[in-house]
Amino acid sequence: MCAAEAGQAAIGSNTALRRIGVLGSMFDPIHLGHTNAALVAGRALGLEQVLLVPCGNPVHRGHAFASASERCAMVELAIAGEPFLQLDRREVRSDAPSYMIDTISSLQREQPGVSWYLLVGIDAFLGLPGWKQWQQLLDQVNLVVMTRPGYALDPDLLPPGLRQEWQQRQVQDFSLLAAQKRGAILSVDVLTPDLSSTRVRELIKTGGGLGSILHPAVAAHIRAHCLYLSGDTD
Numbered sequence: 001m002c003a004a005e006a007g008q009a010a011i012g013s014n015t016a017l018r019r020i021g022v023l024g025s026m027f028d029p030i031h032l033g034h035t036n037a038a039l040v041a042g043r044a045l046g047l048e049q050v051l052l053v054p055c056g057n058p059v060h061r062g063h064a065f066a067s068a069s070e071r072c073a074m075v076e077l078a079i080a081g082e083p084f085l086q087l088d089r090r091e092v093r094s095d096a097p098s099y100m101i102d103t104i105s106s107l108q109r110e111q112p113g114v115s116w117y118l119l120v121g122i123d124a125f126l127g128l129p130g131w132k133q134w135q136q137l138l139d140q141v142n143l144v145v146m147t148r149p150g151y152a153l154d155p156d157l158l159p160p161g162l163r164q165e166w167q168q169r170q171v172q173d174f175s176l177l178a179a180q181k182r183g184a185i186l187s188v189d190v191l192t193p194d195l196s197s198t199r200v201r202e203l204i205k206t207g208g209g210l211g212s213i214l215h216p217a218v219a220a221h222i223r224a225h226c227l228y229l230s231g232d233t234d
Contacts, residue, residue, distance in 0.1 A: 017181065021050035021117040021144070022107070024091075024100055026197060027071050028064045029222060030078045031213050033195035038085055040190045041119055041146050045174060049084050050119065051107075056091035056098045060130060065201060066227050068092035077217040099132040104140050115181045116141045122151070129161050138165060141182055146190040153187055204228040 021042045025034060034052070042050040054071045058064070064071060072089055079085040090106055091098045104116055118141040120128075125145045128134050147153065155163050169185040171177050177186045195213055203210060205228055210219040222228065 018111075018114045019045070019047045019117060019178070020111075020114050021045070021047045021119050022053060022104070022141075023050055023119045024053040024055060024103065026058065026061070026064050027052065027054045027075050028066055028197050029071070029074050029200060029214065029218060029227070031193075031195050031197065031200050032215065033193045035078055035082075035085065035215070036192040037121070037146055037190050038119065039082070040192065041144060041188055042084065044188065045117065045144065046178070047117060049086055051086050051088040052079065053088045053090065053103060054092050056094055057096065059097045059099065059132075060127070070225065070227060074218045074221055077221055078215040080217065101131070101133045101137045101140070104137065108140065117144050118142070119144045119146060122147050122153075126158070126162070129159055135165065138169065138185070139183055142177055142180060143169075143185045145185065145187045147187055148194075149189045149191055151189075201228045
């Protein structure tokens with residue numbers, strides 16, 4: 001399903017229930033791939049806003065290279081003037097390990113009248129069976145798998161447990177997704193820069209150009225605070 005088709009489907013959908021997206025990442029640093037994906041997918045699906053949630057204490061990957069405060073500062077700079085995107089600091093404010101099921105549960109307690117849409121890239125989706133209580137997580141959100149145009153998810157290549165969930169929960173268009181408060185999965189094509197934070201850190205360390213991959217204010221902050229210039233970057 002392309003973003004344009006999803007946007008057309010959003011017209012006339014049920015607007016009584018608030019729909020808010022969640023995009024979690026290390027944001028180490030936040031780059032245009034992050035913000036573009038959140039904007040394109042969120043608006044195409046008719047969401048009210050998308051929360052950007054920096055990971056606090058990662059469980060499935062190594063440590064962050066910038067501090068939590070620096071990563072949050074860069075997110076704020078990247079989304080300044082864009083009210084559709086909001087920074088949510090709940091994970092970095094907690095000493096507990098960061099699990100998305102706990103983050104979603106916290107959001108649900110605060111805002112019970114919301115249908116939550118978890119935005120994930122294809123790599124995160126394929127790794128979902130390694131997440132804490134991942135099947136319960138699928139029961140609590142509508143999952144939006146962001147893929148690049150021309151990429152088709154092949155169920156036969158998914159791990160058995162994930163393949164079963166995909167086959168049971170997948171919907172083909174936004175109208176079917178919007179009809180469910182939670183529990184559905186939709187794949188959405190999102191044309192964004194093909195970037196990773198690892199690659200961005202490498203470019204920063206080697207003095208590569210950042211103009212096409214980082215918001216100017218984020219690039220200026222990184223230069224001003226000499227971030228990502230020493231130590232390992234991957």
